[in-house]
Amino acid sequence: MQYLIERSKEAWAKFLPHISIDSVVFGFHEGEIKVLLLKMKDATKWQLPGGYLLKEEDLDAAAYRVLKERSGADKVFLHQFGVMGAPNRSQGFFEDHEDGLWNKQRFLTVGYYALVDNTEIKAVPDDISDFCEWKQLNELPEMAMDHGEIIDKALEALRLHLNYKPIGYNLLPSAFTMPELQKLYETILNKKLNRGNFYRKMTSFNILKKLDETRRGGAHKAPNLYEFDVDKYNAALKDGLQPLW
C-alpha cells in the first residue's frame, strides 16, 4: 500500500479534491458486450478505470485523459451519464489509513460511458493496477465500492441513448455483419428481436453501406460486411432513429 502514500501528496497538489471520474468502457467481441475492469494484486474486487480531475482541466478532457492513461483506449466515444454522490460511497474503503491520505477523502465521482471500436484494445494494466480484463456483462465479478451500480446506470443510459447516439458505430469495428449488429441491439435492450424484421428495419434507415467483402473464416456461410454511412447516420440520429411521440 506504500504507493498510496507516495502518490497522496502529489495528488493533493495536482487535482481538484473530492472529485473523481470513473468510466465504464464497453466493448463488443464475439457477440458479447464486455466491460473493461481493473484489479490490484492484493485486492479481491475489481474496479472501473478511474482517476482525478486536474485543477485547470476540462471535465470531459479529464475523462479522455484518465481513460487513456488507465486503459490505453484513445479516441473513443465518451459520454457523461451522471454523478454518484452518496457521502460514504468511497470513504469507508480507506478507513484504516491515516487522515490526510488523498484516497480517504469523500469523493463524488462523475460517470462516463466509453464505447470502444474494438475489443482488441490492449487491455494492459497500467502502473496502478495489476490486472486489466474484459469481463462479460452478465458475468461481472465482485466490484469494489459502488462500481457495480455505476455499471448498471451506464447501461441504462446506453439503452436510453440508443436512438440518439452513434452507439453501433462506436462499439462495432468499422466493418461488421448484420448478425453482429443485431446481437448488439439485443444485448443492450435485453430483448430478442426477430431477424427478418430487424434486417428490414435496419436497412430501411438508410444508414448502412453494404461492402463487397464478407467475413471469411467462420464455420458457416460468410456473412456480408456493412459499415455505417457516417453522414446519414448522424443526420438520422439528430431527430432520433425512431420517433418519440
Added chain:
Amino acid sequence: MQYLIERSKEAWAKFLPHISIDSVVFGFHEGEIKVLLLKMKDATKWQLPGGYLLKEEDLDAAAYRVLKERSGADKVFLHQFGVMGAPNRSQGFFEDHEDGLWNKQRFLTVGYYALVDNTEIKAVPDDISDFCEWKQLNELPEMAMDHGEIIDKALEALRLHLNYKPIGYNLLPSAFTMPELQKLYETILNKKLNRGNFYRKMTSFNILKKLDETRRGGAHKAPNLYEFDVDKYNAALKDGLQPLW
C-alpha cells in the same frame, strides 16, 4: 458585495469545495412551462437557484435542501441530469474579488431538474437574492454564466424522460384537464399534437382517472378534470409508456 466576503469563511468551513448544485425548476401555469429564476438587486442577469454541498451530505439530499432554502419549494420531484465541468464556467465572474473568496474557486455544478406541482409556489426571494420570478421558457431573460445552457440541457433530459418519469404527474396540479395535459406535452416536445389522437392515446394508457368535477370559471365549457392513477402510472413507466424497439 459585502455579504459575499462575510459568507466566504463560513462556506469554506461547511461545504465541499469546488462543487455546486443548480436546479432548473419547471412549473406549469396557464398553459405554459415556466422556469423559476433568481436575480440580485445589483445584477443584470438572472440565475438558477443553486447552492453547495455540505461536507457530509448526500448529493440528492443537498439538492432538495438547496432548492427549499432558495425557493421554498418542498417535496418536489428532483432528478439529476448532468455535471457542467468546463474550467472557466464560473471563475471568471469573480475575477475582481480577492483570492480565497469562496465564490472565486473553480466550481463543477451538478444539474438537477425539479418539477413543481403548482406554479403558485411562493416565488419569494431568499436572503441572497432580491427577485424571484417565474419566467416563460421561450422568453428567458439574459442568464448569468452558463445557466442558459444548463436550462437547455435540463429540457433535453426532460424530453428524453417523458416516457419513463412521472413528469406529467409532478408538473401538473393533482387535478388537471386534458387540454392542459396536451399543452404540457406539446411544450416539452416542441411539437403540435392532434387533439383527438392525443385524447385517445392518453386514455388508452389507462393511467388517468376521470373526476366528477369540472374546472369552473373559464369563459367556455368547463373541461373535465382528471387525475393520475398513481399506481398504474408508475407501473406503466417502468417499461416506458411507449415501447422503444
Added chain:
DNA sequence: ACAAAAGTGTTAGGATTACACCCATGT
C-alpha cells in the same frame, strides 16, 4: 351565439409481429 371541450368516426397508409420459405455458401 359563441367558443371551447368531449367524444367519436373514418379512411388511407404504415408499421409491427410472427412466421415461413427459398437460396447461398463455407466447412
Added chain:
DNA sequence: ACATGGGTGTAATCCTAACACTTTTGT
C-alpha cells in the same frame, strides 16, 4: 449434409395522421 446467413413473402393486427362531425356547456 448442415448450420448459418441473406433476402423476401405474407397475413393479421395494430397504429397513426389527418380531418371532420357531433354534442355539450359556460358565459
